[in-house]
Amino acid sequence: MFECSNLEQFMKECASLDYEKGIRLAEHSTFKIGGIADYIAYPKTESALCALVDYLNDEGIKYTVVGNGSNLLFADEGYRGVIVVTTHLKKIRKTRNTLYAECGVSLTALAVYAQKHGLSGLEFAYGIPGTVGGAVYMNAGAYGGEIKDVLLKSAYFDQETSKRFELYNPGHKFGYRKSIYADNSHVILSAVFELKPKDPAEIKAEMDGFMAARKEKQPLDYPSAGSTFKRCEGHYTAQMIDQAGLKGFTVGGAQVSEKHAGFVINKGNATARDVKELICVIKAKLKEKFDVDIQEEVKFID
Ligand SMILES: Cc1cc2nc3c(=O)[nH]c(=O)nc-3n(C[C@H](O)[C@H](O)[C@H](O)COP(=O)(O)OP(=O)(O)OC[C@H]3O[C@@H](n4cnc5c(N)ncnc54)[C@H](O)[C@@H]3O)c2cc1C
Structure with missing residues (x-):
């Protein structure tokens, strides 16, 4: 785990910014997946966000700016650096x-x-x-x-x-x-x-x-990142996944939703590794059956 007393001092001195240490990223993702982040910062004003990003950049500290984490897959290993969450900027x-x-x-x-x-x-x-x-x-x-x-x-x-x-x-x-x-x-x-x-x-x-x-159409009862894949030129990705017989296909805690084949859902205790493996299986199957290359819409944050 990365610790930096200068960074902590900087964040403490910034009145319009809160931060936490060692927080599970699963709490910041609609997929409910992700290991521990060294730091999570919550700027409350535009100037605090700019000052923080400027500082991190100058100091060469790794960071990623995220919103509600509804299109993300955080790694099981977490994040060595600062996740900057913007949800406190809400004017x-x-x-x-x-x-x-x-x-x-x-x-x-x-x-x-x-x-x-x-x-x-x-x-x-x-x-x-x-x-x-x-x-x-x-x-x-x-x-x-x-x-x-x-x-x-x-x-x-x-x-x-x-x-x-x-x-x-x-x-x-x-x-x-x-x-x-x-x-x-x-x-x-x-x-x-x-x-x-x-x-x-x-x-x-x-x-x-x-x-x-x-x-009616989406599996909103389960954690997910929405549509896992992008639309594919001339094809409906969810339909192809369904036709490939993958509805309900499961790797660990990750599953192709029975309700909407375009969604990979977290059935409980899914890891990022489960989701990535399932994505690989889906891509390979669609390549084999339809000769198409599909692309993830979900972003991996490592
Ligand atoms: C149930 C469900 C349904 C969904 N339905 C739809 C839908 O109908 N249509 C659709 O388009 N999407 C849908 N999504 C996906 C997702 O909600 C959207 O892509 C949304 O726009 C992501 O916003 P976010 O704040 O959660 O971004 P995040 O997931 O936090 O981040 C997404 C990307 O944006 C970057 N980012 C975020 N904020 C900033 C910033 N301030 N500056 C620079 N980069 C930034 C992040 O680094 C990341 O690369 C759905 C997701 C779920 C879980």
Whole structure:
């Protein structure tokens, strides 16, 4: 385990930052998997987040910025360094038809806020268990909507220059479940969404419909990281997994959900090793049966 008294001193002196030592990462992942992290830091303001990342960068200390951990698989061995969790950054501000949200704002909370203010565009995001930062990073989407459809701009911290920048929508180079942030190590600080006025009751009806569809189709009773694999050009990945006879296939505590073959679930006490092994089995089987190469959507954090 890595211990650093200077780092602890730095974090103690930063008023807008909490930290913990030796915490199980399973508590920070919707998969409920992951060993001990040396440090977990919770900045509460944008400036604390930037100062911490700047410090870690200068000192050469390994770190990873995460949101709600709903698209992650932490390693069984844990993390030697600092996991920076953004969920304490949760300011939302409305200006006419735009909403500003800090990176740690829950996507579902933001969709509800927009609905209450009669602003339409984020209905699709209701029920996605991520944060604004994670959603911009991933270009999260569902039911025909994506972050790229409603994002005006994001703000990020560039570790190379130690400066804050703003990036307008086209600069994000959005693709299917990806953005430019996957290619650089910048920290997403906040985002501004451009929405359209609409009757709150109509927005709510649509959101409720999406939530009902999630509950009906997804194995929400078990821990998971959502869809394990990306969509595959010209094929439905979940359908192929089903047709390959893999529904219910289990490695240790990890299982291909019986309810939705696109989800690998944690049936209880699954390890990251179980999940990775199951992913390998699924990939090999789909290659053999359909001659397709599928790619994980879930990110491995080691
Ligand atoms: C039950 C379930 C249902 C789901 N349904 C959907 C769905 O319908 N559509 C969909 O798109 N996804 C879905 N997901 C996946 C997941 O919720 C999304 O990908 C979400 O956007 C991830 O956000 P997060 O805050 O949890 O990010 P995390 O999982 O914490 O992180 C994801 C990636 O983003 C990076 N990151 C996070 N925050 C920042 C930041 N501030 N700056 C820089 N990098 C950052 C992390 O380093 C990591 O690489 C689902 C997951 C679950 C468990």
